[in-house]
Amino acid sequence: MNNLFQEPQSNTLLENSALCRKLHLNLQRNQKQDHTQLLDEAAAAFRYEDCQDEYWNPEEFSLLYGTALWDESTASQRVVLNQLYWVAYYSQIISAEIATIYFNQTSAAGLYAQEDFRTVCDMLDLESAQERAHISAFKTIADQVEAKLFGERLFSYPMRSPFTETMIYADTNALKRWWKQLQLQAFGLLSAGNTFLACQYFTVRGLRTLNGKLVQHKLSRYYQTHLDPDHAPIPAKISYYHFMDESFHFNSSTLLSHEVVNCLNPPTRFESTVANLGILGCQKDHYHFSAAINGIFWFDPAIYSTIYRLLRSPIFGLDVESAKAMLQRCFSQESAGLHRSYQTHQEAMESYKAYLTPISYAWSRNREMALMAKNSIDTYLNIQRRSLRRVLPSLEEDIINQRPVEKKSVLESGTLP
Ligand SMILES: [Fe+2]
Ligand SMILES: [Fe+2]
Numbered sequence: 001m002n003n004l005f006q007e008p009q010s011n012t013l014l015e016n017s018a019l020c021r022k023l024h025l026n027l028q029r030n031q032k033q034d035h036t037q038l039l040d041e042a043a044a045a046f047r048y049e050d051c052q053d054e055y056w057n058p059e060e061f062s063l064l065y066g067t068a069l070w071d072e073s074t075a076s077q078r079v080v081l082n083q084l085y086w087v088a089y090y091s092q093i094i095s096a097e098i099a100t101i102y103f104n105q106t107s108a109a110g111l112y113a114q115e116d117f118r119t120v121c122d123m124l125d126l127e128s129a130q131e132r133a134h135i136s137a138f139k140t141i142a143d144q145v146e147a148k149l150f151g152e153r154l155f156s157y158p159m160r161s162p163f164t165e166t167m168i169y170a171d172t173n174a175l176k177r178w179w180k181q182l183q184l185q186a187f188g189l190l191s192a193g194n195t196f197l198a199c200q201y202f203t204v205r206g207l208r209t210l211n212g213k214l215v216q217h218k219l220s221r222y223y224q225t226h227l228d229p230d231h232a233p234i235p236a237k238i239s240y241y242h243f244m245d246e247s248f249h250f251n252s253s254t255l256l257s258h259e260v261v262n263c264l265n266p267p268t269r270f271e272s273t274v275a276n277l278g279i280l281g282c283q284k285d286h287y288h289f290s291a292a293i294n295g296i297f298w299f300d301p302a303i304y305s306t307i308y309r310l311l312r313s314p315i316f317g318l319d320v321e322s323a324k325a326m327l328q329r330c331f332s333q334e335s336a337g338l339h340r341s342y343q344t345h346q347e348a349m350e351s352y353k354a355y356l357t358p359i360s361y362a363w364s365r366n367r368e369m370a371l372m373a374k375n376s377i378d379t380y381l382n383i384q385r386r387s388l389r390r391v392l393p394s395l396e397e398d399i400i401n402q403r404p405v406e407k408k409s410v411l412e413s414g415t416l417p
Contacts, residue, residue: 030248035241043137051233066337068329088155090138102162110198169302206253215295283371289345301387
């Protein structure tokens with residue numbers, strides 16, 4: 001659209017025809033390759049019985065890979081750990097994508113206040129619809145697997161609001177959760193009415209997607225290199241289809257946070273502070289690394305009770321004392337698995353630094369990922385040893401008390417609430 005009225009323009013997106021072309025192309029290609037239908041069909045065809053004896057990811061992407069539990073597991077237990085990595089990993093992705101849908105929408109509202117932003121908003125609409133298909137596919141698999149294996153939820157959860165803590169195993173408590181919810185709600189309101197903040201949301205989304213890309217690229221290779229792709233396990237197909245959609249999402253995050261932002265007025269002091277607090281929040285969320293799951297930055301003390309329930313389930317069948325001893329060995333000792341997870345944390349940190357290089361308003365502690373850089377194997381082990389001492393004595397009792405009364409009926413019906 002030309003500026004027919006010679007009005008002063010608050011942005012120059014249309015004048016940057018190369019950028020407009022890139023945005024248009026990203027949208028067009030994503031529309032053309034959209035994997036929504038394939039994902040829906042795959043999820044609808046999923047029956048756990050059909051692929052329960054196979055790996056769904058490369059072997060090193062198994063729950064607790066390279067720890068004492070993995071080393072001592074039988075071949076069939078390893079298959080379950082491999083499948084549970086998928087369930088746990090994508091349960092985390094569901095939570096992140098629920099938040100993404102909300103902020104795509106508030107950001108689109110903030111960006112649509114400018115001339116010429118239709119393509120950007122159409123792109124975000126498509127991405128939100130794709131996220132709903134992703135969530136639906138992940139949830140179908142996760143719910144069915146956990147209902148069949150345990151008759152109760154381990155890593156999955158019922159649908160949740162975008163204002164819930166995004167990390168499903170975080171270093172948190174009731175007060176921190178309430179404060180996080182307020183921050184998320186405040187950012188939603190701000191971004192819907194502020195073009196710069198709407199645009200800079202994609203810096204945070206880009207960082208988070210970058211972390212996903214590191215692992216999801218490897219997960220998607222399992223299907224791509226499968227000897228008989230037509231008969232590959234459906235969850236492996238879903239990993240591949242999802243990765244294909246997400247590569248467009250990452251492109252749009254980069255275009256918005258590195259290029260479109262330069263078509264807007266430079267940030268005020270307030271806008272720059274809010275933007276940097278958002279990036280700092282991402283560093284906080286990604287501070288920890290987990291011996292249980294390589295590539296997701298969970299706070300392991302928050303996962304002890306879930307892993308304990310897994311060890312006590314018929315899959316591993318450990319008694320109370322053996323299960324506690326296994327937790328000690330998996331989380332408080334150095335292991336090959338822990339080193340792999342730390343390595344991924346380091347790789348993520350380096351890629352975040354590179355991603356932030358063109359962001360002129362980023363504070364140096366964000367640019368250098370100073371908070372994330374403070375974590376180490378020693379810090380991890382100290383936290384675990386302290387937490388295990390506190391948590392282990394009452395673990396069995398806590399779990400019995402937490403278990404919902406309706407568990408019995410769930411076991412009988414084979415479906416999860
Ligand atoms: Fe997604
Ligand atoms: Fe996405």
